[in-house]
Amino acid sequence: MFGKYLALGAVAAMVCAVPALAVDENQPASKAKDPNQVVCEKIEVLGSRVSTKRVCMTRSEWAEKRRTERMEIDRAQVNRGSCDGCQ
Numbered sequence: 001m002f003g004k005y006l007a008l009g010a011v012a013a014m015v016c017a018v019p020a021l022a023v024d025e026n027q028p029a030s031k032a033k034d035p036n037q038v039v040c041e042k043i044e045v046l047g048s049r050v051s052t053k054r055v056c057m058t059r060s061e062w063a064e065k066r067r068t069e070r071m072e073i074d075r076a077q078v079n080r081g082s083c084d085g086c087q
Helices: 002-017 059-081
Strands: 038-044 052-058
Touching (some): 038 059
């Protein structure tokens, strides 16, 4: 049971640690961004306030990662009241 809450905390920390993508001021806002463009972000290492690591993925991979993490958080919140190991 504790492991489920630990996993939820880890997912929530990752979602909060991922910064928003920077806006390119040279590109018009109406033009769609290339989903295959590689974007690098610095992500805080869990358990450290100082250490970061650089992660590079395409825009479509970042979008899929955020969508998956959001679904995991929603699922964990919905299942929060259920008792998997109760007798």
